[in-house]
Amino acid sequence: MRASRLLSLLLLLQNRGRMSATQLAAELDVSARTVYRDVEALASAGIPIYAEPGPSGGYQLMDGYRTRLTGLTAAEAGSLFLTGLPQPAAELGLGAHLAAAELKLTAAFPTPYREASTRIRQRFHLDTPGWYREPDAVPHLLALADALWQDQAVEVRYRRWSPRPGEVVRRLHPLGLILKAGVWYLIAGGYDQPRTYRVAGIIDLRPLPEHFTRPHGFDLAAFWQAHVQRYEQADTGxxxxxxxxxxxxxxxxxxxxxxxxxxxxxxxxxxxxxxxxxxxxxxxxxxxxxxxxxxxxxxxxxxxxxxxxxxxxxxxxxxxxxxxx
Missing domain, CATH: 3.30.70 (Alpha-Beta Plaits)
Structure with missing residues (x-):
């Protein structure tokens, strides 16, 4: 854990230049005292890092120094599809991995590309939820995502509204998660064909010991597009x-x-x-x-x-x- 944090601190200074201990602490979600200890550790390891005193001072790397320790971990690589979506990444437990992956990618860019990526981040932002809406409470999203990664069956107690309102128990094979206008949906098999469930409607979830084989040729994006078309045309439902x-x-x-x-x-x-x-x-x-x-x-x-x-x-x-x- 500390090794990952030290690398993140080093990449922050490399990508952004001079930063104060307070700024580094906020980025790394640690105390300023921890930042002081980490800086000392980096300096002891031979990293040319030094402090600039004064109100506008902070820590920075010696001009011309660049680290090449920018390899992505599996979790960081897997989080890249959520780049630009910090809230969904956090809901899936990938917030820290996404931040680390973005730092490593930025550090690996040549200087012109790194500057271009910074300009884009400063000028464009994607906010998925609709106006006047709070995100759904999705306490079982992490467990659901974990089962999805492992192709593991789950048993859920689900609150449905149609065709008959009430609670039902279902054994499901999670095939995909969809974020639509700030709302999470689960696509799951286990019956004659995959179906769609609103994640906020899951009251309880229990992972099962059994694993399943994903349907051959199942295309999550194509399935969802067809579902959206049916819903919007009101042909079914x-x-x-x-x-x-x-x-x-x-x-x-x-x-x-x-x-x-x-x-x-x-x-x-x-x-x-x-x-x-x-x-x-x-x-x-x-x-x-x-x-x-x-x-x-x-x-x-x-x-x-x-x-x-x-x-x-x-x-x-x-x-x-x-x-x-």
Whole structure:
């Protein structure tokens, strides 16, 4: 562990130039006292590192010095597909590996490429979750990822909303994890064909002693693309039937997003005598749909399915008790 930290400290100074003990401590997630000891260890090992005193001072390497100790570990190499996604990397337990891998790659670049990568990092940032949303609580994501790496079967207790709401127990063969708009999904076999599960819906997870062989030719990206197309076209799965005021119709794009709003508006019924429109909207799960529809307030009325109507009714009644007339 300390050897890895010493190398990270050395690469930080090589890639970024002069850094204070406080800055190094923040990057390495250690105390400043630990940084002092690590710097002494590097100097004792013959690394030309020295301290520059003063308010703008810090530690730096002698001009022209470069280390070639930049080999990636297996975990660091495996984390590279999450470059630019620090939050998902941290959720998968790969945050430290990703940071170390990026340092080693940057150190291995020729100076012009290293400067270009720094410019890109300063100018572009990818933020996956949608607006006004907190990431799902995914306490079983790490265990699920571990089983996925090892092709190990798991038993899960899962909260589903369709076709019948309730909790079910499933023995699954994890085939892939998908991060979509800040939400984690599991693609798993174990039945006639792979299915999709929302990771936040997993209540309990137990790794099983058995291992499985991945289906020959299974393409995770192609499977997910087909799933997304089916969902967005509402050819399969559940839909919710709603009535909307003209203001509710106008707000659909902000609430659903452009593509889902286009699907809903495509099947929008003409306004009735009261000015309201009826629409069918794809339904992923009851909790998510209820939270979304509550943003429309009194500009929407849900007609079906019954479990969504019941969920909204209970939520609105609970809210009304908080605001008595």
């Amino acid at each position: 559940q839909v919710m039937t709603v009535r909307l005021t003209p203001d509710g119709v106008t707000a659909l794009r902000d609430v659903l997003g452009p593509r889902a709003a286009r699907l809903a508006l495509r099947a929008l019924a003409p306004a009735g005598p009261d000015g309201w429109h009826q629409a069918a909207i794809p339904l992923e799960n009851v909790t998510q749909a209820a939270a979304m529809l509550l943003r429309l307030g009194a500009d929407v009325q849900v007609l079906a399915p019954a479990e969504l109507v019941a969920h909204l009714t209970a939520t609105i009644r609970a809210m009304s008790r908080l605001y008595p007339a």
